[in-house]
Amino acid sequence: MITGTTQLLGVMGYPIEHSLSPVMHNAAIAALGIDYVYLPLLVSPENLAVAVAGCGAIGLQGFNVTIPHKQAIIPLLSEVSDLAQAIGAVNTVYRTAQGWGGTNTDVTGFLAPLLDFKKGRLEDGTAVILGNGGAARAVVAGCQQLNCAQIQVVGRNNEKLQAFLQSWEAPLSANLTVHTWDKLSALLPQADLLVNTTPIGMYPQLDASPLTAAEMAMLPAEAIAYDLIYRPRPTLFLQQAQAQGCMTLDGLEMLVQQGAAALSLWLQQDQRLQSDWRLQSDQQLQPQSVPVEIMRRSLLQQLG
Structure with missing residues (x-):
């Protein structure tokens, strides 16, 4: 159920109707019982900059990036992980104090x-x-x-x-x-x-x-x-x-695992969920469990 406090995630691409990311992420969200929804975001290349700014303005917690934006989005981010810089591509965007940060979970x-x-x-x-x-x-x-x-x-x-x-x-x-x-x-x-x-x-x-x-x-x-x-x-x-x-x-497994890594990153940033996630000795919040098997099964069911 979408409520007045539902947090927004999504996947940004052009085209986007083929993406299975909403299927597996919303299956994981339902299994976790958290107040989130994951949406497809159709964004053409000429609208990328305004879309990224708009996602910040409306309070998206994070989003995935797919073709054709994985490289073009980099100049629009306030920070980029070392791995994403080395690869030259970002597929996962998360909030930072300065704006948006980007990393790559495809590896x-x-x-x-x-x-x-x-x-x-x-x-x-x-x-x-x-x-x-x-x-x-x-x-x-x-x-x-x-x-x-x-x-x-x-x-x-x-x-x-x-x-x-x-x-x-x-x-x-x-x-x-x-x-x-x-x-x-x-x-x-x-x-x-x-x-x-x-x-x-x-x-x-x-x-x-x-x-x-x-x-x-x-x-x-x-x-x-x-x-x-x-x-x-x-x-x-x-x-x-x-x-x-x-x-x-x-x-298929690459899709599942890159998605699970992205979801884990976003949920670690949610202050509301910290009581449900454990603080490790390195002081980094780690997910108790992203339901990878549920994500996998949802895709298999969708693919028939």
Whole structure:
């Protein structure tokens, strides 16, 4: 029930009607029994600055940022976390004394389903990343945290690839190389982790994949294939990898975990909730529990 004291959260993008974030966040809010609501915020690029100011004026507690605003919003923020600065993208915005602050929880989301493999094949392994857009930036940072020995980013435009490479600073630039698409046949046999960050294969392109069947056949059966797309499930890319005998992951868990990290951050800032959240020895409020499983189930139900 929305009341006169209901606190507002949301997700800002253009378009926004495809977003599943309101589904999972409102499911979590209901489970926690807190007086919040999470709304879709349709904001065109030319209206971004006025929308961010307006969110502050009407008292939003925080919001997520999705395509195409993750980079454009940075100059509008009073503070940006070190991680978000290094990646060059913000996906979570929170209140500060000076205005709005921004961070990036996409790395947390990307890493979540991979952590079980950190001590195994991925540490000191080779990651091949398809695409060099905004989503690839969080993946590069995540692969650095996994201690991948080689991080190879593959794209179709060499000028954009070189700009992507030059945009990184140490330590995130360590072990990072870029390659044009025609080099895939040499890269795929080395891959321990193959990540699709492109939109190829996203609904409604059910019969599309960034790789041909012949290219996917070059991937070792022991490799992990990870598609950031979560609709359809599975994508053709993951079907191709499954035919190779590879372990496969889609983007659903990344969506859940980045959302849970954002919700945790916002709720830690709510003075009304502090009696329900415990103060740790480092004097930082930590959530007793964000209902991750409920968030996950709500998405699975929505996706059918």
